[in-house]
Amino acid sequence: MTDLWVWGLLAPASVAVGLWVWQRMHPVSFWYLVGFPLRMLMIYGTWRSVASGCGLSRRKRRWRWTFPGLGDEPMAARHVVTLDQRRKLRRVDVERAPRIGLIRPTRQGFQVSIRLHKGQTPEDYVRVLDKLAHAWRVHSVRLASWEPGRIVLVATLTDPLAKVPFPAAPDGLLRVRVGLLDTGEPFVIDFRTVPHWMIVGATQSGKSNLINALFVGLAPQPVALVGFDLKGGVELAPYERRLSALATERAECIALLADLIGVIKDRMALCRTYRVRNIWQPGLPDAERPIPIVLLVDEVAELFLMADKKKEQEEVSALATRLLRVAQIGRAFGIYLVVCGQRIGSDLGSGVTALRAQLTGRICHKVNDEETAKMALGDMDPAALAAARKIPASMPGTSVVIGADGRWRRMRSAYVSENEADAAADTWTHLAPSWEDLTGRASADPVDASDVTPEELAEFSASTSA
Ligand SMILES: Nc1ncnc2c1ncn2[C@@H]1O[C@H](COP(=O)(O)OP(=O)(O)OP(=O)(O)O)[C@@H](O)[C@H]1O
Structure with missing residues (x-):
């Protein structure tokens, strides 16, 4: 029993120490193999709420099943349970986040493309870059490029200017x-x-x-x-x-x-x-x-x-x-x-x-x-x-x-x-x-x-x- 406790504590601790040493010694490979996949999951998982918090989502009219007897809350079709008799198909307002593209790792962070909603311009995103940086837990986010209807954002994990190894x-x-x-x-x-x-x-x-x-x-x-x-x-x-x-x-x-x-x-x-x-x-x-x-x-x-x-x-x-x-x-x-x-x-x-x-x-x-x-x-x-x-x-x-x-x-x-x-x-x-x-x-x-x-x-x- 004691052994189990010891191993239960030792195993995660040694994994954590191993990851820490890896990150210190080989930050680039650690980022590509561990840091980036975790960050990608976090960004996709929270994109709806982040876009809504930054005011980038748009309200759209959509057909949805609603349940009048349950407070008449609009619910997405995937939430339909067993209350078949009470459900009603109605047009309701839903919030849609802009479509987020594939997130690609870079040496200093990552880049992601976003499809703009109709009526949005790159400036709408420039205004909320600070908010995005906080939400994604990165040093900064900037607009790298744009083409009609699409922008590319680049996130930097740490400030590249903190140390300039660059010789003049x-x-x-x-x-x-x-x-x-x-x-x-x-x-x-x-x-x-x-x-x-x-x-x-x-x-x-x-x-x-x-x-x-x-x-x-x-x-x-x-x-x-x-x-x-x-x-x-x-x-x-x-x-x-x-x-x-x-x-x-x-x-x-x-x-x-x-x-x-x-x-x-x-x-x-x-x-x-x-x-x-x-x-x-x-x-x-x-x-x-x-x-x-x-x-x-x-x-x-x-x-x-x-x-x-x-x-x-x-x-x-x-x-x-x-x-x-x-x-x-x-x-x-x-x-x-x-x-x-x-x-x-x-x-x-x-x-x-x-x-x-x-x-x-x-x-x-x-x-x-x-x-x-x-x-x-x-x-x-x-x-x-x-x-x-x-x-x-x-x-x-x-x-x-x-x-x-x-x-x-x-x-x-x-x-x-x-x-x-x-x-x-x-x-x-x-x-x-x-x-x-x-x-x-x-x-x-x-x-x-x-x-x-x-x-x-x-x-x-x-x-x-x-
Ligand atoms: N890129 C840099 N990285 C690290 N240290 C720097 C850098 N640029 C300037 N410093 C340091 O900052 C200090 C002030 O720099 P500098 O003398 O160039 O400023 P200045 O604007 O010319 O000041 P002043 O107008 O008083 O002459 C110096 O000690 C310098 O070594």
């Missing part, structure tokens, strides 16, 4: 994998698709780390890097060896921008000669193709802040005009911008709003107020703005980004320490062209600071159009 790495010319999306896919900054980027976030939210990640990915590429760092150079000076130029004063920035406008004019002439509209078109011989330039601007507010002095106002106005011009026409001539700051709002000056409109790529780290999130993410879904404010301080480097499909996602940058970025600067120093080589003029040469005029632009467009 180059992913092709002017493409850098800087972090991980909450979908488990890499997040790529691709300058040839999205030429100009804006990185916003409160202090200690992870902006500099993202710049480090970007730097480590760009350093091994044949790309010229230019830095504006008005925080006295503390952020970008350590990487100066790999930069073609670094400006730490506003006057220096203005001079470098004048040079960049000169570069644009030279490249414009080159494109005109070969009758191409940008430096990437195949009509331009590879030997003639100029090196792309990425301009990193750290803490943009410092560029625009001014005292009442007239000289400063003139400086800021010259800087704003040139930076805007580079943003407007630089893309075709291989000049790309990354602008970083705590706030990039109109309160900094009139030029800022126009500059912001040119920065298509948006990365919004943790911000403290909705206004700043709006500045970065525009009039996105209010949930995106709320998500940017809710990023926990314990997860620096996490941000809200707008994906290629126009939907917002959470992203966390790969952690890149200053030492790693320093080492990359050391290793790839030889890839940094000198400013003189880049601009085609000796530093003592007077700079042609005149802007690219609209007439010049029109002439360029006319001469390169076929």
Whole structure:
């Protein structure tokens, strides 16, 4: 008898310990063989009540057997018992859950397709994703794709951003994998698709780390890097060896921008000669193709802040005009911008709003107020703005980004320490062209600071159009 008790307790305990060890040592095989089948049973078993609780079910008129003598409750045909004499076939309202398809396991959770009821749209499901995540006991549920009448939901068991094992790495010319999306896919900054980027976030939210990640990915590429760092150079000076130029004063920035406008004019002439509209078109011989330039601007507010002095106002106005011009026409001539700051709002000056409109790529780290999130993410879904404010301080480097499909996602940058970025600067120093080589003029040469005029632009467009 005692033996029976001992075995009765020991057997389940050893099975539980065995499962626990299996799950710890081989989480993926445990998930596919044990966790997923159990989860699938739970989801199918509770789908009617979950859909009803989330407001996804629809009331429909159906023929049903009813039992007037038993409180006149409508009952499904499968509940018919022996009260044949009293039953009556009547049309009643029944609740129908949307039809749920086959649940498929993924490495991080599962995905399931759902057939929409008539009158439903994917947005009806987006509104209740949080409720579904709680009901299914998963970290998050997102809408992965849709086609008319059908959506696919993807559930993630744990937060993939809790630990980003993803190293920042180059992913092709002017493409850098800087972090991980909450979908488990890499997040790529691709300058040839999205030429100009804006990185916003409160202090200690992870902006500099993202710049480090970007730097480590760009350093091994044949790309010229230019830095504006008005925080006295503390952020970008350590990487100066790999930069073609670094400006730490506003006057220096203005001079470098004048040079960049000169570069644009030279490249414009080159494109005109070969009758191409940008430096990437195949009509331009590879030997003639100029090196792309990425301009990193750290803490943009410092560029625009001014005292009442007239000289400063003139400086800021010259800087704003040139930076805007580079943003407007630089893309075709291989000049790309990354602008970083705590706030990039109109309160900094009139030029800022126009500059912001040119920065298509948006990365919004943790911000403290909705206004700043709006500045970065525009009039996105209010949930995106709320998500940017809710990023926990314990997860620096996490941000809200707008994906290629126009939907917002959470992203966390790969952690890149200053030492790693320093080492990359050391290793790839030889890839940094000198400013003189880049601009085609000796530093003592007077700079042609005149802007690219609209007439010049029109002439360029006319001469390169076929
Ligand atoms: N992706 C990440 N993973 C882990 N830690 C990170 C990540 N990003 C940033 N951190 C850490 O968070 C802290 C703040 O990061 P960072 O200096 O990049 O913030 P910041 O927004 O540039 O701050 P500030 O505006 O004050 O310069 C640093 O200690 C950094 O190591």
